[in-house]
Every structure is written in structure tokens, then in C-alpha cells.
Amino acid sequence: MPYKANNKRYNQFKYNRCGNSGLQLPPITLGLWHNFGGKAISSESKKMVFHAFDRGVTHFDLANNYGPPYGSAEKNFGRLINSDLRQYRDELIISTKAGYDMWPGPYGEWGSKKYLIASLDQSLERLQLEYVDIFYSHRFDPLTPLEETADALAQSVYQGKALYVGISSYSSKQTIRMNKLLVERGIRCLIHQPSYSMINRWIEKDLLKTLNKLAIGCIAFSPLAQGMLSEKYLVSIPKNSRASEHSSLDKKKITQSYIKKIKGLSNIASKRGQTVAQLALAWVLRHKEITSALIGSRTVKQLDECLDSLKNLKFSKLELREIDKFAKEEKINLWEPSSQY
Numbered sequence: 116m117p118y119k120a121n122n123k124r125y126n127q128f129k130y131n132r133c134g135n136s137g138l139q140l141p142p143i144t145l146g147l148w149h150n151f152g153g154k155a156i157s158s159e160s161k162k163m164v165f166h167a168f169d170r171g172v173t174h175f176d177l178a179n180n181y182g183p184p185y186g187s188a189e190k191n192f193g194r195l196i197n198s199d200l201r202q203y204r205d206e207l208i209i210s211t212k213a214g215y216d217m218w219p220g221p222y223g224e225w226g227s228k229k230y231l232i233a234s235l236d237q238s239l240e241r242l243q244l245e246y247v248d249i250f251y252s253h254r255f256d257p258l259t260p261l262e263e264t265a266d267a268l269a270q271s272v273y274q275g276k277a278l279y280v281g282i283s284s285y286s287s288k289q290t291i292r293m294n295k296l297l298v299e300r301g302i303r304c305l306i307h308q309p310s311y312s313m314i315n316r317w318i319e320k321d322l323l324k325t326l327n328k329l330a331i332g333c334i335a336f337s338p339l340a341q342g343m344l345s346e347k348y349l350v351s352i353p354k355n356s357r358a359s360e361h362s363s364l365d366k367k368k369i370t371q372s373y374i375k376k377i378k379g380l381s382n383i384a385s386k387r388g389q390t391v392a393q394l395a396l397a398w399v400l401r402h403k404e405i406t407s408a409l410i411g412s413r414t415v416k417q418l419d420e421c422l423d424s425l426k427n428l429k430f431s432k433l434e435l436r437e438i439d440k441f442a443k444e445e446k447i448n449l450w451e452p453s454s455q456y
Contacts, residue, residue, distance in 0.1 A: 118165055118199040127171035128425050131406045135330030136305055138279065140208065140407045142400055143422055144174040144334060147192060149411050152182030156191035159414055164195060166415050168203070170422055176334075176409055177242075178212035178253060179234045185217055189241035197243050207248075211238045212283060212308075214253025226256030231267035235276055250277035251308060252293075254453040255285050265296035272302050281306035283336075284453035287321040294329050304331050306406065310450050311335035313344055313395050313442035314376065317454065323404045332406040335399050339410065339421075340447055343373065344395040346381060372445070379441035383434065393424035398438060400428055 130139035145167045151160050164175070181188035189211065200207065213234035216224040224230060235250055250271050252264050268280040282293055282304060294304040307326055309318045315337070326333050339345060348369050377391060384394035399408050412418040430438075 120165075120203060121169035124169055124171050127422075133306055133332030133406045134326070136279070136303070136332070138208070138305065138332075140174050140332070140334070141172050142407055142425055143172060143396070144176055144407045144409045145172050145418070146176040146336065146409045146411045147188045148176075148178070148181050150413050151191055152184065152187040153191070154187070156195060160191075161195065162415050163412055163418050164192075165199070167418060167422075168200075168207075170419075172422070173206055174208040174210070174407065176210045176336075177238075178215070178251075179217050179238050180215055186237070186241055189238055193241050193243040204244075209242065209244065209247050210249035210251065210281075211235070211242070211247050212251035212253035213238070214251075214256070214283070226252055226254075226259040226261075226264040226267075228263050228267040228270070231264065232270060235271055239276060246275055247277050249279045249281050249306060251281045251283050252285075253283050254450070255282075255289050255456055257456050261289065261292055262296055265293060265300060269297060269300040269302055279305035281308060281332075283308040284310065284450040286454045286456055287325040289456055290322065290325055290331070291329070294331065304329070306332040306334055308334050308336055308409070309454070310337045310448055311399060311405075312338050312340045313380065313398060313438070314340050314373070314445040315448050316442070316444060317448060317451070322454075323402060327404050333402075333404050334407045334409050335405055336409040338399040338408045339392055339395055340445070341411075343369075343445070343447065344377070344380070345390070345392045346377065348374070348377070370445075376441040376443065376445070380438065383437055383441075387427055387434070389424065389427060390420060392420055393427070394438075396421060396424040397428045398430070398442070400424075401430055401435075 128142060130141055133140050177189050177192060213231050214226060217234060222229045252268060256264060271277040272280060285293060290307060297304050309322060311318050380394060381391050384391050387394060396408050399405060410421045
């Protein structure tokens, strides 16, 4: 039976305006970094996409090398668009990125025009789309002139291959530079995608202020610190977790210091009628600068847990002070090198 979307999908929550633009995004975005790769999309992943849209999630985030193998998440999502979501294309925000390694040789990563334009063309072919809604420079390239990266982003818009452009993991300084370069080319930087969570708070130093000043939207990725901001690691490292699979989370990060933090946050979450994951998402979304929190899920149940965080987004000053006792750095920012320049 073909998929038919829930008629009440837009009655679920309030959408947030993305910086100084006409684009509104859902407060929760579904990322397809993990669990959407392979030769074919799994039945659970397919259910997650449909269920997310039924609950009002219109934004689906990808990158060229999401999988594994590289490109397979885009290819699987493209098949899903072609088979079930084509009629809803104008209701969807689909984003992709380029910057990390994708193919062998000197033109298969970083920020050159050669790489970015070729990568976007390949992404569109895998996604079976004429354009993406947002195309990102996935990381800052210290060896390529930023003007060249800006040229590539601007060209993607001029050619109709992307409606908007953004950047990911750029420092405040380089964000200011990129925005200026894009404005000079007749477009704006719509959105910045940094990592941000209770135990990875680097953007609070100056990036949030910069985004507010420049009226650039912000979508925080890894707001649950790849599952560390949940109760799953309190007793042991479960099977089918990122730490057990040695993927993007080193099990050495599951320290006593970390466990103590989670126990403290769990007590606070319980008083609010939330899980730690729900508390963590609500905490990220408390900032006026944050347009959306970008989550990854393994199951529909996990997706629902995350979306239910939107039922309680308010914090008292006392709660925030209590949270600050445990919401401290755990040195888990894998993307720090990109934002050091």
C-alpha cells in the first residue's frame, strides 16, 4: 500500500524561522548519518522517515558520505522519494553536504570548487532530485581560499541546484568571513550546523552571538552526544550502540566522570517528567538562536521519545543552575579541528 501522510502533520508543533529568511524549520530535524546506509533502506528506517513526516518533521539532513558505504544514505533516501515521497517534495526540506572524504585522490574532499560542485552533482543523482533545499560546506578548509569555497556555494544557487547554502563546524571568525563573501556574491549564509550538547558547549563562547548578529540560523547536530546523553550507558555498553560498534563513539569516552554527570542530569529530568534525552534536547532548544536540533534515531520508539521533548521546553532559572552543575565538557567534539581556525 502506498504511503499517505497524516492529514494533521502540521498541527504538532510550532516551526521556527531560520535566521533572517523566509524559511521555517521544524524544531527537530531527522539526520540520516547512521542507520540509513547499506544496499537498501531497512524497514525500520523507512518507518522512521514516514513517522517523522507524519509528526510534522519536514527536514531531512544528509551528506555525500553518509552510509556506510559512502553515498548509500542518499541513494536509499532517493529511492524513498521516488517510491513514496515524490508527491510531498514541495513540503520537504532536504539538505546535503560536502567537505569530508568521498572518493580517492586530491579532488575527493575539502573545500575546492572542483570537489564541491562535482559532489553536489553526484548527490543530486543519488537523491533523484533536481535540487536540494540546503547545500553545506561540511567543514572549513584551511588550505583552500575561502573565496573559492564561497564561489562554489554561490554557483550551486545560481545554477538552481540548491535553494540555500550553509556551513558546518566553522569558527565564529570564519563564519563572519564566509557570510561576507556570500553577500558579496549576491546570496546569504542561511544556516550554520555546529555540534552542540550539554557536554560539548563550544558554541556558547562566541558563535551563538555571531549567528544572532548576522541573523544566520543554527541547527545543532549531535545534541544527544551520539547517545551519551541518555541512560543507555549507565550500567554497561549495550549491543547495537555506537560505542559497542566502534563507529563514531569510542567506548573509552564512557568514563566515571561522564556517568556521574548522567546520573545528576537523570535526577533533574525525572523531576521534569522527562528522560535525559528529552531534557538534553529541550536544553539545546532553549536558545533563541537555535532553529532546530538535529537528531539520529535507530527506531521509531527513539524518534518518538525525541519528538516528545517538545512537550516541555521551558526552564526555570533554578533548573538551569542545577543543570550547569553537570552539563560540563567531556572532550567529545570530534569536529573540533574544523572550528579552530
